[in-house]
Amino acid sequence: MKHIRRTAFIFLLLFLAVIFPSCTEDDGSGHIFKMNIENNPRNLDPQLAEDKESLIIIENMLEGLVRVMPEGGIVPAAAESFDMSEDGLTYTFYLKQGQEWESLAEFSEPVTSADFVYAFHRLFDPEIGSPYGKDYICIKNGSAVLNGTKSIDELGVKALDEYTVEFTLEYPYYDFLSLLAGSPAMPCCEKFFVFSKGRYGMAADAVASNGAFYLKEWNFDPYWDNNYLIMRRNISYSDKSYVYPYSLNFFITGDGSSDRADFLAGNTDCCITDRYDERLFEETVSYSNYSKTAGLVFNPNSRYFSGRPLREALAKSLNRDEYSRNLFTGLTAAYGVIPSGITMQGKSYRELVPDRTLSIYDASFAELWENSLKTMRLDAVDNVKITVPDSFSGVDTIYEITDYWRENLLFDCGVEVVSETEYNEKIENGDYEILLAMLTAEQDSAYEFLENFVSQSYFRSGEVPELMSVLNSSKTAVSISEGTERFRTAETRIIDNYLFIPICYESSYLVCGKDAADLAYYPFDDTVWFGEAKYFD
Secondary structure, eight states, X not given: OHHHHHHHHHHHHHHHHHHSSOOOOTTSOSOEEEEEESSOOSOOOTTTOOSHHHHHHHHHHOOOSEEEOTTSOEEESSEEEEEEOTTSOEEEEEEOSSOBOBOSSSOOOBOOHHHHHHHHHHHHOTTTOOTTGGGGTTBTTHHHHHTTXXXXXXXXXXXXXXXXXXXXXXXXXXXXXXXXTSGGXXXXXXXXXXXXXXXXXXXXXXXXXXXXXEEEEEEEETTEEEEEEEEEEOHHHHTTSOOOOSEEEEEEOSSSTTHHHHHHTTSSSEEEESSOOHHHHTXXXXXXXXXXXXXXXXXXXXXXXXXXXXXXXXXXXXXXXXXXGGOOTTEEEOSSSSOTTOEETTEEHHHHSOOTTTSOOOTTHHHHHHHHHHHTTOSOOOSEEEEEETTOTTHXXXXXXXXXXXXXXXXXXXXXXXXXXHHHHHHHHTOOSEXXXXXXXXXXXXHHHHHHHHHSGGGOGGGSTTHHHHHHHHTTXXXXXXXXXXXXXXXXXXXXXXXXXXXXXXXXXXXEETTEEOOEEETTTTEEEOTTOEEOO
């Protein structure tokens, strides 16, 4: 009955889409885009939101000074233009004029530079407790404000006039513009924040939009299955940068299991998936990017793999040119840690730092394995399995690798495929010998990708004590070449110490109907920007 009620509700919205002014024009505008999200957004406050459901709404509701395009380029957004000083310490942004805050509540104010200053004050205010302030410490006095030794007014973010905002940095940082495109850097109107009376970000009438869409309805009841959000075109924004869709309808499903079925049935216009499915990809348009890296890590308390020698032999046994021929669609052999979907200043990281030389096949791996066993006074390695999550689409490749080990090393390694719940429990309890780890990041950031190795205990980063210092030094890189060199150093040390043996990079996809075009997909936080999305019926 729950499924029937929810399906009936979807058909009601589809019927309303026909009655109300939402027909598609010749230029692809006017469509009501429909999409499932798994959970209710927790908080639409951009300085606090962390869950992907909140972020996809924020992405379409608010706009920062600049926007990162899906291919990695950075373009002005709420800003009309910007300047950077020769020393790289001062950025000046000139806002588009004539835009208004749009809200379901009775509130109207122009979007001004003060809204960006207030957002950054909230970002660094220790009492607000934003999880993102530490990511922006390149701003002058940022660290001192966060730790309470300087006042918020000393932060290097100033409104020079009503439509000009200036950032002063503590040191030149090559990737500062990318930071300004993120959700934490999106504006917050202080008058509206006060107007919302402590409910900011928690209800449809407690959010205001300066982006392509505003929040029209937000229905959520944990005991009622027909939960949804409806967003409408923001006319003030569209007057400056035309918004093609008339509306966005997000259905809150509760478990995500119906996403593919609803898309195939025509109840939604798009869905996100990390697994290639021929049925899903027939007669569709897809946007994809390699956003994950799968590789092997070893239990630090393992009798066999606590030391380096056997790990090294296994790493050198992998001939990626061989097993890459049989990889499932959506997978490609990985030689490094960071996938090609990570970008830096408009270019793929893997274009800037090629990975073919990071992990090298060595034909003497069997001899190395045998000598290591002798040194460890072992006859064989017994009762070892690789623990693999059932969400991983390349399980056949893991079996191919273990078959190869069995034939060439007499290493009879098993494979156990477990549910996500059991997989996480095994990690928490240290109940594994070899683990297929899935690396990803919540942002398009090489730093965040590599930070997995210091934030996750099972990555054995204690064996490379200088790893964190190398990563931290990347935050003070003046040029992109300096930044990539520091990331290259960190990546090399991870691989050369066999903390992680790369197996493959994995794609994630946004799949749309063949009549849809120009959706912007950001795979790391699973957000989609619909501002220029078109539908040709």
